[in-house]
Amino acid sequence: MNDIMALIMTMAVIAGILLGTIFFGGLWWTVQNTVSCQQKAYWLFGSLLLRTSITLAGFLFVSGDHWQRSLACLLGFALAGYVVKRLTSRTAVPYIATSKVLKPAIVS
DSSP: OHHHHHHHHHHHHHHHHHHHHHHHHHHHHHHHHHTTOSOHHHHHHHHHHHHHHHHHHHHHHHHTTOHHHHHHHHHHHHHHHHHHHHHHGGGSOOEEEETTEEEEOOOO
16 A cells, blocks of 8 residues: 555656646746747736646646645645756846846856
8 A cells, every 4th residue: 555655646746847847847938938029918927827727737636635645746846846947047147236237247
């Protein structure tokens, strides 16, 4: 019985990683494509609704009636958020705030 529970918890963590990748990867994609879009508010709001709906449906499907599965899925979701943030922030230019003006940082 313990082997089956371990398998179920592992699958819940993997599902959380998948949901987090969809949510945070979709957020990154939306921000990247919104820059060149005419109707930014529609893109941002539509993306928010879609990403949130997929994530909530996934959490409800994975958890069932067990809070342990929800917690495992949340752990995977947070892990995916951290990984997506680390992978996508390498392309960003760091900025330094000085006297209320943002200036690009000199990276050597």
